Amino acid sequence: MARISALVEDVRRVLRARHYSVRTEGVYLGWIKRFILANRLRHPADMGQREVEAFLTRLAVEGQVASSTQNQALSALLFLYRDVLRARMDWMEDVVRAKRARKLPVVLAGEEVRLLLAQLDGRAWLLASVLYGTGMRLMECLRLRVKDVDFARGEITVRDGKGGKDRRTVLPRSLVEPLQLEVERARILHASDLAAGFGAVWLPHALARKYINGPREFAWQYVFPARNRSLDPRDDTERRHHVDAEFVSRALKQARNRAAIDKPVTAHTLRHSFATHLLEAGYDIRTIQELLGHKDVATTQIYTHVLNRGPNAVRSPLDR
Structure with a gap:
């Protein structure tokens, strides 16, 4: 747990160093914590492509989240591996983002x-x-x-x-x-x-x-x-x-x-x-x-x- 707590603080520190908003900070930390909990408190450094793709798939199939929500989770995990863990994982760039449905905006008369x-x-x-x-x-x-x-x-x-x-x-x-x-x-x-x-x-x-x-x-x-x-x-x-x-x-x-x-x-x-x-x-x-x-x-x-x-x-x- 101490290792994971230290990771969360590292994520927060990098987010603030790069001037992300408080709202984005809360969203990214939320997804990263959900990813860790979904994998029984394993440290992200000990996981990889299989766990990330399985997590995103569960969101779409079991959670039935919108494509924008799934892409938000992916962005948080990309930030975690690329900017915080500094992991060289070329596969992260190849993870397919969910295709966003083209919807017409709601307009009031x-x-x-x-x-x-x-x-x-x-x-x-x-x-x-x-x-x-x-x-x-x-x-x-x-x-x-x-x-x-x-x-x-x-x-x-x-x-x-x-x-x-x-x-x-x-x-x-x-x-x-x-x-x-x-x-x-x-x-x-x-x-x-x-x-x-x-x-x-x-x-x-x-x-x-x-x-x-x-x-x-x-x-x-x-x-x-x-x-x-x-x-x-x-x-x-x-x-x-x-x-x-x-x-x-x-x-x-x-x-x-x-x-x-x-x-x-x-x-x-x-x-x-x-x-x-x-x-x-x-x-x-x-x-x-x-x-x-x-x-x-x-x-x-x-x-x-x-x-x-x-x-x-x-x-x-x-x-x-």
Whole structure:
């Protein structure tokens, strides 16, 4: 057990040295622990191709997990063997990843978005409105810093998005005043934290060393701070994090039920709806690609398939 505990700490150390997010750290450690438990606490260094392939097969056959889940487990094990154990195992690169099914995104109609937002209020309404109005991913929205909201230019800068890329997206005019009020609430909360001897927010990578006073500056604070301070799992420091993602998920689920919308609704559904509604409004697909932060325009083109199934695209011969 001591050997396995040491391995888990090694995995955590390498993940943090390479600036993986806390969420990814938790997911990777979870899969590695499941792999070890599935093999009766054997150390991964004493296992190989047979055990890895058997584990992935059990996930698919017995667990009936989605292809994305199986690939996530494979990525965790690849990281373990390649980056932590430094094992020279060419077979790891040959392990076949599960083929992901091509699925069309769930998109809400404009009226459905209106009904959904009408069932929300306060911070839940603002977060959902920002997600739909900007096309940001959920964690991009929650990790938004005060300095990255430009009210004068009407734009939001998304820092370190998917793939480690920065981009700019639109700031809806209708959200300027509500967001300004939210920033002022964050300012008051930050002032109270400073007065209590806290107020230092977490900064990514080496920015905390580069900007010594940065963590306590208001510009670096989250636009949507959590109501209470908590211990940071990275270093056990008490600080104020951003609002929890589960808060948004619960609020959307409850609003969907109250609005009697039969489609599944998540934060990503609002992002899909943002892109589709821009296409319907006639905006160029390259512009939408930039706003969404897609690396390849082929990813953005999936929304054209959604349009082709809509009432204003292909006309059924029955209706002629």
